[in-house]
Amino acid sequence: MAMTHVPSTLQDGIRAVLNSVCGTVVTVGEPRQLTGGASRQVWAFDAEGPDGRPLPVVLRRDPPGHGDAARMRAEAACLRAAAAAGVPVPTVLASGDSAPGIDAPYLLMNKVEGESFPRTLQRDPAFEAVRGHLAEDMGYVLGLIHRTPLDTLGMLDATDPVDAIEVLYRDLNDPRPAVEVGLRWLREHRPPQRPNTLVHGDFRIGNLLVDGTGIRGVLDWELAHLGDPVEDLGWLCVRAWRFGASAPVAGIGTRDQLLDGYERVTGFRPSASELHWWETFGTLRWLVLSRFQAERHLGGAEKSLELAAIGRRVCESEYDLLDILGLLDDSVALPPPAPPGPTVHDRPRVPEILDLVAETLVDDIGPALAGTQERQRYLLRICVNLLRTAGRELDDGPGTDSLLGDALRAVGCDSEAELTARLREGALPYRDDDVLRAVSIAVSARLRVASPRHLNK
Template structure:
């Protein structure tokens, strides 16, 4: 282990020893993939009770938020008492030597969290049949959790909150302004507050061939309308390219049936749709906020930077959910390859060669235990692909400019401000065409496969 890993291992051993009253030795720690806002580590421990693996979640050192970590620990305790399948909390604290940030330590729960494996692998074929209904049942348990020990959780209006984050980022977009207007105009009656997980989706659930083994990542938990969690689970981003509306594996009907099994209540489809639209807009704004953590200089991160180029996926999904997306033909590419100054290989050829080498000779050669490095390398490859596609996006850029000019706007910011002021109706043909052209131009560069994958509503 490196010096930093040894210090972290010693820190984990110390806090576990204090929590359990036994001497605990940690001889291996490894960082797990994912987690743009918090770090997740697995640690192998030894004590008089034997060997086991625990999981450490901590804020990035130097960027700690103790109150939020304390709230997450409280949610784990309350949810466990209510019968929600969650990892057992062993220790939590605001700081500790070697850990150097707010943290919590839980038992390791066995199960698969990678959405694409759960959606596609034969090993999960049996559980996929009832998984959407299982999700509804687990959400019912969460929403029935007593909240007497959770008074520290945020209970602000979710639309007000997401709008405030959007304004703080100060990056006006027509699709966001359109979504905010629709949410205000169509809002259903608000239900009494319950515990809301806030990020219940594939990736934060551990699943085996029997069902849901663990609900993870409670850092966004709050008090609010319970249907928010159901709508979030239906957001297109969490389908990962599959067509089934609930997490890419099931139907909304099964989800609602499972929820009724536990709560006795079956939400109306229109209510669920409102929260699905809200969830799509929420992910759009949170993605932009995450990117600005890097772009604003607050936290240097390849992962956060890459998220900035994925915002257009949520813009596309939002217009699709609101039935405001126009189909716009893709003109032939205009590529900047015919250079009379530089020798070959041309710029796009260089990018292709570098990507191919990294994918085959570097990524393929990394052993399975280098999971973090493989994850970061895949992000780099995706970014190189975006650069390559942007070089050939001249026709799309012209279409965006032409659409805005026809409306009398110099840029998207001006159009967004006009929608906010109520001077422009986003449902009119010319406006929806201009919005669609801009979103599709970005999406064809960032992730062209998303356009095809999203045709199924």
């Protein structure tokens, strides 16, 4: 009796699925894991049919052992519905809850050519022409998404966005006064709810494929849901998705350009105050989601350098949240780093060692990595950033803790956790100058160590 071959490697699993889909024998090259994808893995590979015709394909799967089959099925449904509505998206070739060799919920899609790296889109001369209309193009594509019929998307949830993000935040058990300030403000200033549409949930550069003509593909639909369409517009304006550039929409264009494109499709234009509310919500949402992602590593569910690094960037969103609300105390002056004290140990000191290792990785190890080792170069950059963060924390000294302690005592609290609880109870007004001073000191102190370039940008 002939034995049936069971795929055992990722390459074998992909080949078996494609053979089934295509109804013929397909040759599959070695899969290459792409950068990014903190929550899901993305693999690219080259396949060929029996006639030698190339079949460039992308696999998107959950990390094995951490799958969410229902969400992957919903993502596949969104891609198909969006494609039918004229949204530029990859074509779904196959999807499933699992398959031998793939070993997790997955999507197989055709590979769409285009650039997604934010800084390339923002700076490369090759994209200079498209940058002039890209913000308007993004508004136009969002309009197409929001006009997508919902008849095949009944599996998507439609929960209250503020309630949902508050529940997620509470479950993390990581009290943060800035989040309490943001939640209070959002509930006090909420605009009227618009009729639900399909909401992409993570529409931004980095999740778009762009060529010299415009947007070729909208990727990463795992956060898609039903909700107020202005949520997507506000999310696109969040500072995190400007990637260090100054223009308010993706670091590339203006809000008016974005809304011009959106209005061309939908016939309506959100007000400035409505867009501001959703941009504020998006800032708080990313704060909580980034802390949630870090918890997957910190809680032991999934060991990941990327997820660990995200944990040290939560303070960027805390700062942005206070800033967009006009509640950041700009008068806060943190004490200078402490000079090194006496020690029995020889030089170089630990911060000096960390700096030296980081410089060596950048100057010697990084250039030695081949251009095809994209993921390794990406992980190396994360390592360098974490080493430098560790060095700055060692240098920080006790002065900041003392300053924060004084500010907390000025509002009758012994800790940030106590301040958080009192803000949540309404026992302290969140606009109180002393409260905002304490919150601003804590956030600025974290940011000076984790991401000093983010301060006062």
